[in-house]
Amino acid sequence: MTKRIVVAGLLGGIAMFVWASVAHIFTGLGAIxxxxxxNEKAVLGAMQAALGQHHGLYMFPxxxxxxxxGYQAKLDANPSGIVIYHPPGVKAMxxxxxxxxxxxxxxxxxxxxxxxxRTALTGFGARVGFVAVVGVIAALATNVSxxxxxxxxxxxxxxxxxxxxxxxxxxxxxxVPLMKPKA
Numbered sequence: 001m002t003k004r005i006v007v008a009g010l011l012g013g014i015a016m017f018v019w020a021s022v023a024h025i026f027t028g029l030g031a032i033x034x035x036x037x038x039n040e041k042a043v044l045g046a047m048q049a050a051l052g053q054h055h056g057l058y059m060f061p062x063x064x065x066x067x068x069x070g071y072q073a074k075l076d077a078n079p080s081g082i083v084i085y086h087p088p089g090v091k092a093m094x095x096x097x098x099x100x101x102x103x104x105x106x107x108x109x110x111x112x113x114x115x116x117x118r119t120a121l122t123g124f125g126a127r128v129g130f131v132a133v134v135g136v137i138a139a140l141a142t143n144v145s146x147x148x149x150x151x152x153x154x155x156x157x158x159x160x161x162x163x164x165x166x167x168x169x170x171x172x173x174x175x176v177p178l179m180k181p182k183a
Contacts, residue, residue, distance in 0.1 A: 002117075008178040009113040012171035013106030019170045020105065023163050030163075033156025053087045082150050108138065109171045113179065116172075122181040128172035135168025 024030035037043050051058075059082050061074040112134040121127050139161035147157040 004179060005113050005117050006110070008175035009110030010106060011178065012109035012113060012175040013102070015170045015174040016105040016109055016167045017102050020101075020163065020167055023166070029159050032159045033153035047083070047085060048087070051085050051087070055086055056084075058083045058085060080151075105167070108167075109175065112168060112171055113175045116175070116179060120181070124176060127176045127179070127181070128169065131172030131175065132165060132169045135165045135171075138168065139164035 060080060061071075061078045063071055064074075112131045115134060116127060116130055119127075119130055121130055143152075143157050143161050143164070146152040147154060
């Protein structure tokens with residue numbers, strides 16, 4: 001990777017992190033589609049009693065030893081969903097989480113800029129559009145599957161896909177002026 005790609009990717013990643021932070025903290029977009037549990041205290045008490053100190057991603061009802069063979073009957077008779085459970089004591093917005101998010105976004109930006117450096121596109125709009133399409137691919141990669149298989153709310157899915165797309169548009173707007181088109 002050339003120095004120009006690294007600088008463009010790093011600055012694009014910083015811009016992505018700033019945009020994503022603003023989108024989550026100041027716009028309310030990060031909360032769209034997320035609801036509060038009615039009678040939360042009782043539900044949390046039952047979860048803590050059942051799961052205790054066992055962190056995890058839980059699907060209910062469980063497939064069980066019979067696998068898919070008896071699963072439809074369980075779905076017919078029970079509610080279904082997924083829960084990510086953490087026992088009491090988890091900290092909100094730990095520095096480690098922010099660092100992991102920042103590094104992830106820098107890596108995403110570096111990869112998008114690297115791919116851009118391999119194209120023959122020359123126009124500013126075409127080059128920003130290329131990076132934006134990388135964002136569409138990233139947005140589709142997990143969000144649609146989570147909506148389809150796990151029942152994530154449609155508005156949550158759409159907003160997170162939009163935010164991912166804008167993440168990459170921001171990367172393109174910052175990185176493209178720093179990148180020379182391939183000869």
